[in-house]
Amino acid sequence: MSRTPQQIFQSYVHAGAMSRDADALAENFTPDGVFELPLMPLDSAFPRRMVGRDEIRDVMAAYYERQAKDQRAPNLEKSGFVLHTTADPDVFIAEIDTVFDGDGDGGEDGSRGGADVTVSLVQIFRVRDGKIARLRDYFAPELMS
Template structure:
């Protein structure tokens, strides 16, 4: 049975942003899947382009290890998203507003208000998995 855009998106978000599980994240992609963040500078911590499930797994494992101490956890009650289907049944778009509670400066003192991060992701799927993901978010989030 084919998975819906909603199911694919929710699996991807749970594996990545919510649990930071690189193995589970890589499993949401096809074996030859491509994960791109075109706005990210080449020298950023976040990988700009990963090709293949194994590279996605290893690059995201390293990224999650480097950023484990940032203390930012999304507030699901305040965050939201809208999925848009397209004329191509294998393509959908996610508009996302992720809200992080307080401590927007990440120093652990709770000294700032909520931080909202808005982004757009374009998904191309094949056989219920992500074949290509283009993730458009502000590059200063990963510098």
């Protein structure tokens, strides 16, 4: 059964950013799927490339476990995305602006400590049989710390 870019993207986002469910996230990929983070520094503890569902699942499970202390979740009402189809029916691009609510408590020095934080990124999806065969995720690498 083939899925639309919208269905593939929504399933991926729900499994990852919303649920932090590494098993569900990995199931969005083909068995030989590739998840790439080309802007990740070479010396980063987080890999620039994961190949296959098992590696994607293992790496993301460890990341979600480290991230568990951060209870912030994206504010869906403030966040948004645009999907762009391409001439290749197996490729689509997602432009994403994810907004995390601030804590409402700005710093004494006037810093934006309590302000909303917007994370903008671009993802390029290549799909096969309704699953992600290759995902290239372009974002600010410091977000993975």
